[in-house]
Amino acid sequence: MNTRAISARILEAVIDKKKSLSQALDDYTSELNPSQKGQVQDFCYGVLRNYSQYNFIINKLTDTKIKPQLNMVRFLIAIGLYQLDQDRVAEHAAIGETVEACKQLDLFKFTSLVNALLRSYQRQYEDLQDIVNHASEQVKSNHPDWFLRRLKQAYPKGWKKIVKQNKQKPPFWLRINEQVQSAEAFKQALTEAEIEFEADKKIPTCILLTKPVPVSTLPNFELGSCSVQDRAAQQAAALVEPTAGERILDCCAAPGGKTAHLFEVCPDISVDALDIDEKRLERVKQNMQRLNFSCTPIVGDASDPQQWWDGLLYDKILLDAPCSATGVIRRHPDILFLRRDEDIVALAELQQKILIKMWSLLKPGGTLVYATCSVLPEENKNQIVEFLKQQADAKLVKIFDSETNEDPGWQILPGGQNMDGFYYAKLQKLK
Numbered sequence: 001m002n003t004r005a006i007s008a009r010i011l012e013a014v015i016d017k018k019k020s021l022s023q024a025l026d027d028y029t030s031e032l033n034p035s036q037k038g039q040v041q042d043f044c045y046g047v048l049r050n051y052s053q054y055n056f057i058i059n060k061l062t063d064t065k066i067k068p069q070l071n072m073v074r075f076l077i078a079i080g081l082y083q084l085d086q087d088r089v090a091e092h093a094a095i096g097e098t099v100e101a102c103k104q105l106d107l108f109k110f111t112s113l114v115n116a117l118l119r120s121y122q123r124q125y126e127d128l129q130d131i132v133n134h135a136s137e138q139v140k141s142n143h144p145d146w147f148l149r150r151l152k153q154a155y156p157k158g159w160k161k162i163v164k165q166n167k168q169k170p171p172f173w174l175r176i177n178e179q180v181q182s183a184e185a186f187k188q189a190l191t192e193a194e195i196e197f198e199a200d201k202k203i204p205t206c207i208l209l210t211k212p213v214p215v216s217t218l219p220n221f222e223l224g225s226c227s228v229q230d231r232a233a234q235q236a237a238a239l240v241e242p243t244a245g246e247r248i249l250d251c252c253a254a255p256g257g258k259t260a261h262l263f264e265v266c267p268d269i270s271v272d273a274l275d276i277d278e279k280r281l282e283r284v285k286q287n288m289q290r291l292n293f294s295c296t297p298i299v300g301d302a303s304d305p306q307q308w309w310d311g312l313l314y315d316k317i318l319l320d321a322p323c324s325a326t327g328v329i330r331r332h333p334d335i336l337f338l339r340r341d342e343d344i345v346a347l348a349e350l351q352q353k354i355l356i357k358m359w360s361l362l363k364p365g366g367t368l369v370y371a372t373c374s375v376l377p378e379e380n381k382n383q384i385v386e387f388l389k390q391q392a393d394a395k396l397v398k399i400f401d402s403e404t405n406e407d408p409g410w411q412i413l414p415g416g417q418n419m420d421g422f423y424y425a426k427l428q429k430l431k
């Protein structure tokens with residue numbers, strides 16, 4: 001099967017069957033070579049970031065709407081439109097290969113429709129762009145109405161910027177592991193390997209790769225020299241401030257990016273890495289192995305510590321709460337198709353429940369860092385405000401720029417200092 005046909009199947013899995021993009025990519029691309037995999041990823045991400053717009057154009061160009069059961073044809077045409085929007089794919093290849101994919105998917109009678117529609121798109125390109133520019137916010141932004149409503153309510157002035165960021169390709173940040181080599185030595189090795197990067201101005205162990213490269217080509221990656229992690233996620237370890245001898249709970253730890261960072265900052269700590277998902281916890285173990293650290297993985301539900309907790313209080317807790325992930329849409333555009341409005345209420349309830357339970361596992365004098373990769377106040381600011389109202393033994397620790405606004409924590413919006421959308425708040429338990 002050609003890469004367009006495979007991509008159409010993946011889009012069907014995400015958009016119609018509500019599978020996560022990473023799962024669908026795993027399911028359909030395991031047999032492909034790296035270059036084919038790259039192409040499939042490019043098509044799928046590209047279409048998901050612009051699907052509402054492509055769907056709108058398809059409806060404009062077809063007299064009779066393509067029936068829902070023929071969504072596969074719709075996905076193929078969307079892949080064709082994405083290719084024609086790009087300079088990288090020659091027009092004849094974009095159209096020819098998409099028509100070929102149509103045959104490979106046994107959709108022979110639609111080949112002329114696919115061909116005609118893509119050619120019409122080329123001919124009417126300027127007019128269609130103009131029509132799209134006057135379409136609804138939902139079409140232009142590729143965001144569902146419920147999410148636009150929540151964004152507008154939370155950020156009356158800034159929502160357009162967030163929406164724009166969500167359509168961008170994400171930056172490629174690395175975290176250098178100074179337990180393997182100094183940041184300077186790693187940067188030198190990158191220069192020698194002719195891998196272009198920008199050093200972060202504030203964090204010496206954080207760098208931005210100018211162009212994505214396969215991780216296997218990074219110097220000593222297998223020996224744990226560095227990890228791929230967004231700059232926003234790299235703030236967590238500094239906020240936890242791990243200190244030698246401490247017993248730390250990493251709550252909702254998988255795949256273990258932040259667990260590893262805690263050890264990189266201070267290897268002489270003991271960390272319980274808790275996650276409800278046994279399979280994802282395996283990835284924590286793999287990451288620890290590559291980086292040569294050792295934690296205690298625990299499969300368990302954070303909202304029900306009686307099932308797994310050994311009764312010993314923790315000095316520090318990092319609670320990377322389950323959330324809507326609405327801060328990382330540029331990395332995971334499938335979120336726009338998988339998340340529903342009612343999820344936000346359910347997640348907010350779960351987050352407050354977990355926060356209260358985790359608080360009971362913290363030593364007096366200990367600190368808890370609350371984190372999400374969400375941009376919604378329901379999961380962030382409101383959670384902390386509500387918690388502080390109810391918990392007399394909780395004191396807010398001010399972090400970064402949190403003193404300058406009414407938010408008790410730090411809301412990072414997508415694209416802010418080139419980071420993902422994230423939220424942090426730090427709480428101390430009074431003695």
Ligand SMILES: C[S@@+](CC[C@H](N)C(=O)[O-])C[C@H]1O[C@@H](n2cnc3c(N)ncnc32)[C@H](O)[C@@H]1O
Nearest residue numbers: 252253254255256257258276277301302320322
């Ligand atoms: C945002 S991810 C964590 C990322 C991780 N901290 C890192 O930096 O690599 C959230 C995790 O929460 C886990 N999770 C969701 N609900 C949970 C629950 N009730 N108890 C424990 N873990 C949960 C999910 O399985 C998922 O691995």
